[in-house]
Amino acid sequence: MxxxxxxxxxxxxxxxxxxxxxxxxxxxxxxxxxxxxxxxxxxxxxxxxxxxxxxxxxxxxxxxxxxxxxxxxxxxxxxxxxxxxxxxxxxxxxxxxxxxxxxxxxxxxxxxxxxxxxxxxxxxxxxxxxxxxxxxxxxxxxxxxxxxxxxxxxxxxxxxxxxxxxxxxxxxxxxxxxxxxxxxxxxxxxxxxFGAPWRSDESARFDFRTDLPDVPVLFIHAGITPDYVDRLVTPETRGIIVCGVGEGNMPDPVRQRLFELCNESLSIVRASRLGEGLVDREPEDDANGFVAARALGPAKARILLQLLIAAGISEPGAIQIQFDRR
The missing domain is CATH 3.40.50.1170 (L-asparaginase, N-terminal domain)
Structure with a gap:
């Protein structure tokens, strides 16, 4: 060479x-x-x-x-x-x-x-x-x-x-x-x-943006209440990454508040606070309008959601497709 x-x-x-x-x-x-x-x-x-x-x-x-x-x-x-x-x-x-x-x-x-x-x-x-x-x-x-x-x-x-x-x-x-x-x-x-290239000659998946929307991370812990959610949300907030326990889990009152915000056009993505763990879709996600982060941790999930929203992609199903990609 x-x-x-x-x-x-x-x-x-x-x-x-x-x-x-x-x-x-x-x-x-x-x-x-x-x-x-x-x-x-x-x-x-x-x-x-x-x-x-x-x-x-x-x-x-x-x-x-x-x-x-x-x-x-x-x-x-x-x-x-x-x-x-x-x-x-x-x-x-x-x-x-x-x-x-x-x-x-x-x-x-x-x-x-x-x-x-x-x-x-x-x-x-x-x-x-x-x-x-x-x-x-x-x-x-x-x-x-x-x-x-x-x-x-x-x-x-x-x-x-x-x-x-x-x-x-x-x-x-x-x-x-x-x-x-x-x-x-x-x-x-x-x-x-370990294996052949998996993204040969791909163009950029997203345009680089400097005007990324506000997407805070909500850390789930024992004793958390819905008012923790409201402290994160401002008029500029477009989505929330849930840094959940286990497989992206959270208490039901918090889930209910996030469901309400989802109905107000905020994008909600469930990730896990664990170092290793897949967050799969659960039956309630369809009803709630939530997205499962799959293998992405909260920090990367936040970046991906910001880029998706900036690109005009906000429908939960379309967001889920991007989180499912390798």
Whole structure:
């Protein structure tokens, strides 16, 4: 394979973080600029032509629609550039699954797009950032990475954006996939895919939008009452994601209030607060007008519902079709 031309879009995060000591737990994300970071990558001697662009330098808890917009524009331009073979995005781990999913449903699948982060800052003992980045280079350089949607590389594993979830606060094995686990295994010297691409040459499923509607997340817990619902709803609210117990469950009084709001043209999607679990449709969903999130957790379900409403799709059956897609 010829030397690949890769664009690196940097947004900060722990992979660009630093602390005053190699053994301190507290650190500051987004301290290393893209030029400095790529100079460290060059010392690895991996064959690729890297070009860097700083989009932001933040902890990913501060990711915003404005940064998403800049990131989407830069990624879309690179996909359209015939001289670019693949795109790598460095990102904090806290919201990487949301950014990956947003890009996944608003970009075509004609070139590899790979997000990568680290669980330890660059100054820490056992820094995982350079290995993860070397793995991301391997994935982004492989033409077979195209057609799999936006991917995330962490801890020698490749995840599809629809599946990936951060399920630990510490350790380099903090990520898992559901309902599929990793779709590939990668090291700086090898890459193995589990199956063929499933989205070859697809156009973007949705237009990227900056005017997304208000869709809050309702966290269900013991003792919750219907007034919790009303505290979330404003005149601008267009839908609600229910972060339910078990398989998207909620107390009957809360369900009744959401049914009333559904009749007032709000879209209601039932997701689960569990890390792993499918939310299937139940008989009451037809009567209530609710949608089952299936394998999407609340954060990704929120993004998908926002995009659907912005695209003028509000009928529950049509929304359900989109949540059922792989």
């Amino acid at each position: 010829s030397t690949q031309n890769l664009l690196v879009l940097a947004t900060g995060g722990t992979i660009a973080g630093a602390a005053d000591s190699a053994t301190r737990h507290d650190y500051r994300p987004g301290q290393i600029g893209i030029d400095d970071f790529l100079s460290r990558v060059e010392e690895l001697g991996i064959e690729a032509n890297l070009t860097g662009k700083q989009i932001a330098n933040i902890g990913s808890e501060d990711m915003s629609p404005e940064i998403w917009s800049d990131l989407h524009k830069a990624t879309a331009a690179a996909i359209s550039d015939p001289s670019c073979d693949g795109i790598i995005i460095t990102h904090g781990t806290d919201t990487v699954e949301e950014t990956a999913f947003m890009l996944d449903v608003t970009l075509p699948t004609t070139k590899p797009v790979v997000l990568v982060g680290a669980m330890r800052p660059a100054t820490a003992v056992g820094y995982d950032g350079l290995r993860n980045f070397a793995n991301a280079m391997r994935v982004a350089s492989d033409p077979q990475a195209a057609g799999r949607g936006v991917l995330v590389v962490m801890g020698d594993r490749v995840f599809a954006s629809r599946d990936i979830r951060k399920n630990r606060t510490r350790g380099t094995d903090a990520f898992a996939g559901f309902p599929r686990d990793a779709v590939g295994l990668v090291t700086p010297s090898a890459l193995d895919w």
